[in-house]
Amino acid sequence: MSETVYDFRSDNVGGVAPELLEAIVAANVRTAAPYGDDEFTRGMNARFRAAFEHDVTAFPIATGTGANGIALAGLANPYGAIYCHETAHINVYECGAPELFTGAKLVGLAGEGYKLQAAALDEALALAGRGNATRVQPFALNLTQPTDFGTLYSVPELRDLSEVAHRHGLLVHLDGARFANAIAALGCTPAEMTWRAGIDVVSFGATKNGAMNAEAVLVFDPAVAARVPFLMKRGGQVVSKARFLSAQLERYLADDRWLDRARRSNANAARLARRLQAIPGVELSGKVEINMLFARLPEAAVAALDCGPFRYYKLGREQRFVCRHDQEPAGMELLVTTVERALA
């Protein structure tokens, strides 16, 4: 425990941002009604309305998988299908949670860069058998922004995909576990990346960017929002002392620190990528758009890293490195020089 470890596994290995911890401590006064009927949750909602320039409703939830399940359940019908990329987080890494919460079937489509393409979606939905009782009926499109593989939809891409989805009668869910990294990278506003681009519900992630198990489901349609409290209770997603999530999220949106952290995370990854790329023998997989990079390092480099004080994930023959806003410069430097030496 005492030795230094440089951790590139994921951004959720990081701690809690100081101002969010302060918000928690500050919320620990007096009594507050449980289950979200409190002033902190009302304050959080005001912040979300301001930040999103919309009369949105925000529900605090402790897990990203819970947020995705609830967001999608709000749109579901009992013989429905959710269209998503075949590599979408909800399709691969949630152990069937979206299916449990919605009762729906997930239909995964292929697509370059781990992203759906509007034309391919249009074609798939045209063949989905709308009205044919042997076929599940599509009701939602899931877009993971950014994807689990660090790629980003541009705002026009989001808009085109939403347009196709709406034309076929689907509503659109944006899984924004790394919402801040996407905003930081695209340089757009939350409104531009969501409802102005046709997004109907959002899983707004804050945990990977400094919060302590605090996410929010954002619902732009009040009729859907009215059903969410029931779905949350049924899904075991209503935290008792909701104020400690809401107070964090209120503080999170109160100034630009959330964006600063995301920008620093992204910049760390970009810098690490530049350095690694410069090493002969190192190959990166795709460009680095947010705070994660995938490499195909030669075996000697992998072996060298595995002897060092590094933690990172291997996916087949690729290595994934995720950078936090507070990634240690010494650790990044040591990682680069370790690879350099191994390949010299």
Added chain:
Amino acid sequence: MSETVYDFRSDNVGGVAPELLEAIVAANVRTAAPYGDDEFTRGMNARFRAAFEHDVTAFPIATGTGANGIALAGLANPYGAIYCHETAHINVYECGAPELFTGAKLVGLAGEGYKLQAAALDEALALAGRGNATRVQPFALNLTQPTDFGTLYSVPELRDLSEVAHRHGLLVHLDGARFANAIAALGCTPAEMTWRAGIDVVSFGATKNGAMNAEAVLVFDPAVAARVPFLMKRGGQVVSKARFLSAQLERYLADDRWLDRARRSNANAARLARRLQAIPGVELSGKVEINMLFARLPEAAVAALDCGPFRYYKLGREQRFVCRHDQEPAGMELLVTTVERALA
């Protein structure tokens, strides 16, 4: 916000105990693997093993409803029934969560004092149609200890009920949202109230006794425990930065402060009950066993309370008052005198 309010609604309106907040702050160092694969969760498990004198496995969960759903799902079969009291929390106040997590049907039985009786359970299970394919097959017994109405099973009662359940092929779940209050009231050990009494899985609540959204599912059978991580992920119950729950629970069990708080809560309710009972015209419903009391106040008293700085719940013609460990003495005093004056 600025005026003083005396809050008797529930124990979860309270804040976080200082030492648990300290544990959170202390856990906010370095990086830690997400999803419970961290030193804090291992430390918490060690504490639970010591406190329960058993090689138990503990899973941190942010909500009590989630804990109940996961605990029961670990025992479920797809055409199963969970037997419980008709007023059990899982049967009435979880909006169908146990059914969602387990796929099972809940069968509620009547019973004095909001408690199941062993003989009645035995009779009901004998008529449940074991092996008859038109009938759901019982697999679990749920015992809420203490009940939502403040009553307690004695250890022999728990033992008798477990014996009946086991004899009929059921496993036993103890919903211990107020686990500490029960232990404090009964003066027994955690082991005596659980596995030594035949309990198979426990929802161990800490939030109502000072924690910040931290509960644990306790599983005494390793074969069941092996399935829980999958059920938790599928249920959206795996918190990303689990260390902040585990660190609390580790600290919670580290000394007697959790029991001290529970004893004070119970004592506050007992004292309030004695004072109210002494007022002519006041009738309490049942004896006060833990930290909540139910009264049938005359209308004049209710009207007087509603004009004062009090918060409490009404259930039909009854009034519920729940006491926290840090219930303000001035508030309790004012409540008593308000009732006295109204009925004078």
Added chain:
Amino acid sequence: MSETVYDFRSDNVGGVAPELLEAIVAANVRTAAPYGDDEFTRGMNARFRAAFEHDVTAFPIATGTGANGIALAGLANPYGAIYCHETAHINVYECGAPELFTGAKLVGLAGEGYKLQAAALDEALALAGRGNATRVQPFALNLTQPTDFGTLYSVPELRDLSEVAHRHGLLVHLDGARFANAIAALGCTPAEMTWRAGIDVVSFGATKNGAMNAEAVLVFDPAVAARVPFLMKRGGQVVSKARFLSAQLERYLADDRWLDRARRSNANAARLARRLQAIPGVELSGKVEINMLFARLPEAAVAALDCGPFRYYKLGREQRFVCRHDQEPAGMELLVTTVERALA
């Protein structure tokens, strides 16, 4: 196999009525589109519209449990509750099928004569917590007509219950596994016992009255009917060669033979009841309203019956005798004399 057995177990031990077998044979010509898109199903729908004096939609289904599940699923929401009598068929004898098809929770209420009472229902629904997110939200009322215990709701009783249900926002499902017996006993029209009394969907049973595994879900609201084909496919309830169910149901409604059979079944039970009642020592449980009777025979009589060529069910200390339209007179006579001799 060769010896004569007198079978009082249930009406579904009987065979298929000659005219329905003829309808099956007559439908076995040419080809027909599968899954209900055929002339026989259209013909059946015309008959139901005429018989029910309503532009109803009828869906052929092979099992009563399937029909109940689909009928209720058409009304369900994902955090819903179905209110029913605690002894309702759907609550006790369908191994969780209604829960599987609807995702809902069943809430069983007590009531004399195995029947719900309007006032008690009103009170229960007033306490159901409409709008309270910790509580499942009632969406349907299930009425079993006749009940599994041979009792009947009068048309005014049905009307009162429907009125209460509608006032609280519930739709009403009538489980008519023995629909014909109820019509025959009440002497009313199908319209009077269903939509004119406020019923929204019906499980119309024909199998217990002479059909070969042919029931129908009847839906009076076209918006609900539009969802049923999907729910049926998802529930594995769409028979491939639907014409062989539809042709039966078309023929079933074509003249009064279905009612004649039901009247004879009812009359057989009434006659058997009169004869048994006249024997000193025999006690019947309740009056006989349709084709089943419950008795509390002395042990000597039970022992004598068990030595004879009789089949019937025992429920605790009661004995159930169900009469078919073609119940053998000799069998009924022998049953009576066997009891007489045993008690002489």
Added chain:
Amino acid sequence: MSETVYDFRSDNVGGVAPELLEAIVAANVRTAAPYGDDEFTRGMNARFRAAFEHDVTAFPIATGTGANGIALAGLANPYGAIYCHETAHINVYECGAPELFTGAKLVGLAGEGYKLQAAALDEALALAGRGNATRVQPFALNLTQPTDFGTLYSVPELRDLSEVAHRHGLLVHLDGARFANAIAALGCTPAEMTWRAGIDVVSFGATKNGAMNAEAVLVFDPAVAARVPFLMKRGGQVVSKARFLSAQLERYLADDRWLDRARRSNANAARLARRLQAIPGVELSGKVEINMLFARLPEAAVAALDCGPFRYYKLGREQRFVCRHDQEPAGMELLVTTVERALA
């Protein structure tokens, strides 16, 4: 209705074979216990044991979708995955029924000829994340034999796929909606195509080959079979007068007529394919292995067919023709000459 139509839509547009109708009529004597506890169901089981050379248990079910759902539910765990071809019937044409009955996620894999390949399956299962709690855990492999597109697995292919599945801890389900056509085409025994090839459960279809809504779930493992009656009831799949399904299936297996019919169906399709193929401009999609063929006819030919007395399905730019055992020779001749003339 009176004009002649030549129907190539599917084999389930056909009627009921004379000997099966006779079996139904013959079963319509005396009374029989409902729900499968009758001599006809026992007789059917004896026939299946003989035909499959195994102490198999057979459950009569009215729909193919129901049979698939029950067969798979018998194997399921609550966080499980069923691997299948991406075009599998259960994955595309059952409106989510397998998911409802099992609670599992379907994972569709690509594969030439609408068939899974053992090597690709092995690779996919190696990457499925066994033991990783973020991933659904594979428990079943579904093989559709023949596929919905008329292709066949050879017995060695079945064996290889089962071997891979078993090695990874999966059990194997064979969806045999056209079981007879596969047996007729392969010239193997039922045992060779099922349990001897490693198949664990079978949906045995008879409806498409002359039965009246009669399929069977076949279970080779008694421990799984013990759970099936509960799953069937919960799924609304227990027909009341089961004898009328069982009597058909008993008769179906009693001699070679079922195979004769399947051989004639296959031969009709082969003959039609030869004739069409000989016409310049006609292109068939793949070889014809059972009783269905897919063509890509020029527009002129399609237009000509659409003016004639033909019924068939179009799938995108392909046309599907399914032949029954009693396909009218005149209809096949007219179809061929209509295409010839249109393309002359």
